Amino acid sequence: MSHKWFVIARNDYRARTSSIRSIRRYFPFMVLGILAVFVLYIAPAIVDLFTSELVAFFLSQAAVAFVPILFLMFFLVFIWLPVTFMLRDVRSEQQVLLVSAPVNPRDILLGEFLGELPLYLVMITIITGFITALFDPLGVSGAQKAIIVVSFVITLTSALWIGTVIAALLRTRLGRTSRSKDVAKAISLLLVVPFVAIMYAFMGGGLIGALADPKTSTLIKDILSLFPSSWGAGIITQFAAHPGTVGIDVVPRLAGSVLFLGASLLIGMNLADRAYSMETATFTAARAGPDGVFYRTIQRLGGTGPFGILLASTFKIYVRRFQNLSWIVYIVALAALMNIFLMKPQDLFPVLLVSSFIFPLLAVAVASDVTLRGKETLFLYKKVPFGVEKLIKTRLVQGWLLVPVVAGTLMVLSVKLIPGTTLMAGVMYTVAVILLVAAHTMLALGLFLLKPAYDERGGEFMMNMMIPAQGSAFFVLGSLVAFGETGVFYFVIPVMWVVGITVLLLGKRRFSRME
Amino acid sequence: MKPLIITKALSKYYGKGEIKAVDSLDLTVYEGETFGLLGPNGAGKTTTVNLLNCIIRPTSGTASVNGFDILTQEQEVKRITGLLAESPGLFEKLSAREFLEFMGALYDVPGDILPRRADDLLTLFGLDERRDYLLEGYSRGMKQKVLIAAALVHDPPILFLDEPTSTLDPRAALMVKDLIKDLSQKAGRTIFLCSHILPIVEELCDRIGIIHQGTLIAVGSVSDIISQSNSTTLEEAFIALTGGVRESELLAWREDENVT
Numbered sequence: 108m109s110h111k112w113f114v115i116a117r118n119d120y121r122a123r124t125s126s127i128r129s130i131r132r133y134f135p136f137m138v139l140g141i142l143a144v145f146v147l148y149i150a151p152a153i154v155d156l157f158t159s160e161l162v163a164f165f166l167s168q169a170a171v172a173f174v175p176i177l178f179l180m181f182f183l184v185f186i187w188l189p190v191t192f193m194l195r196d197v198r199s200e201q202q203v204l205l206v207s208a209p210v211n212p213r214d215i216l217l218g219e220f221l222g223e224l225p226l227y228l229v230m231i232t233i234i235t236g237f238i239t240a241l242f243d244p245l246g247v248s249g250a251q252k253a254i255i256v257v258s259f260v261i262t263l264t265s266a267l268w269i270g271t272v273i274a275a276l277l278r279t280r281l282g283r284t285s286r287s288k289d290v291a292k293a294i295s296l297l298l299v300v301p302f303v304a305i306m307y308a309f310m311g312g313g314l315i316g317a318l319a320d321p322k323t324s325t326l327i328k329d330i331l332s333l334f335p336s337s338w339g340a341g342i343i344t345q346f347a348a349h350p351g352t353v354g355i356d357v358v359p360r361l362a363g364s365v366l367f368l369g370a371s372l373l374i375g376m377n378l379a380d381r382a383y384s385m386e387t388a389t390f391t392a393a394r395a396g397p398d399g400v401f402y403r404t405i406q407r408l409g410g411t412g413p414f415g416i417l418l419a420s421t422f423k424i425y426v427r428r429f430q431n432l433s434w435i436v437y438i439v440a441l442a443a444l445m446n447i448f449l450m451k452p453q454d455l456f457p458v459l460l461v462s463s464f465i466f467p468l469l470a471v472a473v474a475s476d477v478t479l480r481g482k483e484t485l486f487l488y489k490k491v492p493f494g495v496e497k498l499i500k501t502r503l504v505q506g507w508l509l510v511p512v513v514a515g516t517l518m519v520l521s522v523k524l525i526p527g528t529t530l531m532a533g534v535m536y537t538v539a540v541i542l543l544v545a546a547h548t549m550l551a552l553g554l555f556l557l558k559p560a561y562d563e564r565g566g567e568f569m570m571n572m573m574i575p576a577q578g579s580a581f582f583v584l585g586s587l588v589a590f591g592e593t594g595v596f597y598f599v600i601p602v603m604w605v606v607g608i609t610v611l612l613l614g615k616r617r618f619s620r621m622e
Numbered sequence: 623m624k625p626l627i628i629t630k631a632l633s634k635y636y637g638k639g640e641i642k643a644v645d646s647l648d649l650t651v652y653e654g655e656t657f658g659l660l661g662p663n664g665a666g667k668t669t670t671v672n673l674l675n676c677i678i679r680p681t682s683g684t685a686s687v688n689g690f691d692i693l694t695q696e697q698e699v700k701r702i703t704g705l706l707a708e709s710p711g712l713f714e715k716l717s718a719r720e721f722l723e724f725m726g727a728l729y730d731v732p733g734d735i736l737p738r739r740a741d742d743l744l745t746l747f748g749l750d751e752r753r754d755y756l757l758e759g760y761s762r763g764m765k766q767k768v769l770i771a772a773a774l775v776h777d778p779p780i781l782f783l784d785e786p787t788s789t790l791d792p793r794a795a796l797m798v799k800d801l802i803k804d805l806s807q808k809a810g811r812t813i814f815l816c817s818h819i820l821p822i823v824e825e826l827c828d829r830i831g832i833i834h835q836g837t838l839i840a841v842g843s844v845s846d847i848i849s850q851s852n853s854t855t856l857e858e859a860f861i862a863l864t865g866g867v868r869e870s871e872l873l874a875w876r877e878d879e880n881v882t
Contacts, residue, residue, distance in 0.1 A: 395755070
């Protein structure tokens, strides 16, 4: 293999650190300094706060299965991260540049991996620093800590390499058409759901309690022992049980991790040719069928004139993008998981609370489509007579036909599932959620016109997402404290409407003046 | 001939006035003529088109389009103009037919006319067999054809075309050229054309204007421009007026290197 992997790695690292170009020379030293402070001072200080609880936990039955689960989570996260970053923005154009140059695909793969490795090593250092600090109260020796660090680095580097290879293979497969790129973005969002489900199950789902049962705990541990992540976890639980003693049975576990890393590298390298293949798999283009019942109904809802066509077209633009649909699935899943694991509602009020926290996100996801398709699409409206008004009217009606309907449906389901709910309460809460979410839809649309976000990774998008989501949560909780449950009905909803209308009018003014 | 587009000291500045995208533009375009605006990259052509279509507002000066003031009668101006923008937006999840229907609806084209007109335009541009495919699968040239069709969908009396043939194959470019001629000569449409392709401008335009660094530096027929600049071709005239690279400079970059 030539030195070209180094050229690619350096280029990849430069691209990743381009936003801090001015301090790039000093960046590694700054990071090393900050990490040293974290590992030596901050992590031990945090652990000190919970010493007695942590010691009790690591010596408990629950830890036997919890540590392998934790290790597996880290292992999966490090596979998931490069995959999800790639899926969010599949760019095969740069691959063409590399493949058209005299470079071996193995060099490209290794270069890309090494280019991203320094930044992931920062994460690995933070995690291992924290984990080793956790073992201080147990009296774990320096040698044991060193073995834990080595085990962690090997396991997570293996995961990162596997993630890089999968990402490269998927990029080749999904970078070929607009539709497959769209599918990739949808998958990237939905991949978060299992992690959220496990996290919520730990937080409020009684998973820790279930692991305290020796039978369940041993069963889970046995299942997880098949994963390489559990070999490192085994070292940790062994050291926790026998602080100061490095037993001989550490060797096969560590050797297994090293062998796994070697085997992953070998298999990955052999897959490099496939990962950088530019062969076109299909020439089939997506075709629009005749309008079905759904679009015909939407068009009728908009009337018989041009507005009906505009509304149906706006729905097509939104619904035909898998990424948009994945947002709806993701947010509904999030609401369901919160209700199942965290809130466990006995009446409808907690469902209303969850809706007021979660559905602003859906309002944002729907409203964001107005600017995410690019400034040029906004200028289509600016060119036509009364285009600003037409854009706002169609996007608002589209939002109202989506977001409150989804939120209302979830509320109706909750009415069915929560025993003892009266019809009156069901109607009242459903109407309240619909009104609240309709206000969020106006607010979100106004925000995106006021501060257009042309890229999902930009600061504007994050800001526009945080304002309705965080604002709504704080506002609802504040009024709950001040006025009680009825305050949500008589105070929050009217105020949210006033805020929504005001921001929408401001957004309209800003869009009219946009250049 | 009736003046249709009149600009008076039309200016557009950015920043605190240090970037003069368009500076005191005085221009008249007459009804039924095809007017070409030429200029190097960043000269102010697209800004001029955006100003005349009421997409952006001037810093100072004014203009009227068919008697409608661009500052006070925006909606009327927008209704009577069609625009093919330089970097146009396109909803890729719509099919070509759906996109034309969408654009027609934006311009309030009546529902009984719209589907037929969309189909006719797609047939004209040779896209009738691809009408139901999503635009995301179209080539750049095919997208350009759809965008030209979209600019025509409400049959406007004034058409602004910013680089209409730059991404088209020779056959499609010839068709668009013929279409522009017909729209001007047979349908009496006024065409405002921006292009870098000098032979097209030379062939299609009754008069041309050359804009450089936001200022209109020459205006007249092609022969007027050539004689004004003591040149023999439009290309020479363009270089003489806007500046260019000397032939001796072209390969100067190789002299210090042993490039093989």
